[in-house]
Amino acid sequence: MENLDFINKLRNSGLRPTKQRIKICEALFNTDKTFHFTVNDLAEIMQKNFNEKISLATLYNTVHAFKKKGYVKEISLGNDKSYFDTNVSFHHHFFDIRTNELTDINSNEIELKNIPNPPKGKSIKEIDVVINVENDSQ
Amino acid sequence: MENLDFINKLRNSGLRPTKQRIKICEALFNTDKTFHFTVNDLAEIMQKNFNEKISLATLYNTVHAFKKKGYVKEISLGNDKSYFDTNVSFHHHFFDIRTNELTDINSNEIELKNIPNPPKGKSIKEIDVVINVENDSQ
DNA sequence: TATTTAGTTTATAATTAATCTAAAGTAGAA
């Protein structure tokens, strides 16, 4: 993707195409690979790989703005940290409880049978399956 | 359950039966109902229902000691908080994304078919299914 | 192109959950 594409993508969704946001788009969306990251991870990536020092506050704002627009997805784990995922399609995860490493599982690789009825008056928004793993040697 | 039972339970598992731990046992295990709580919730319960002011540090220590002994279970959610559960059997949860309310789902109410193979060299420790719900009117 | 203005970025402070520390307290063994 070209910078211009990111600029249009941002503009079309009502986000001003600032220098910082464009760079963050490059970091997150300029590849086919899925990224799993915390905001802190992203800060390091911007610094090391892009030589851009963007303040944490801006990174939090931008990641949350992107989440609101559906460009990234927040992942539910039992950690004290929030993980984000550039794969916004419905899918699940392996989670390495030692290294905190995440691996995608396609939604069609897991079949949920007999989903129980939600409590009265409530409806299902999303189902998250987390398969916690660790090294065999542990 | 009698206090003496809790004292023995604690002693048998190598935990000193202190006044604070016995009271916490009463609060958590003196009922058939399942409790879902954060350490902060527990602090309020001890204060309001038992008129015991126990320091947060002690509550953290005790809950983690109980977790290590398998008396409570830590639950993985996408929150910034750690939830604990007095239902230590293998089961899943509804999670109300507005109110943070948890509801148990018996493990036999959900059937997982086609669990994919974990990444090479890793083995599965636990599977957590969280069904996120919210009120119909939202 | 210069000016305006509304949204953005930044450094810094504030907040929150959780953990650590070191002193005081207490259970249980001798």
Next chain:
DNA sequence: TTCTACTTTAGATTAATTATAAACTAAATA
């Protein structure tokens, strides 16, 4: 009882996240 090791406590610390207010900048307007 006395002693010792473990426990509790208040208060400090850490780490993730959010709020604030001043400086900045994109883009609309003149």
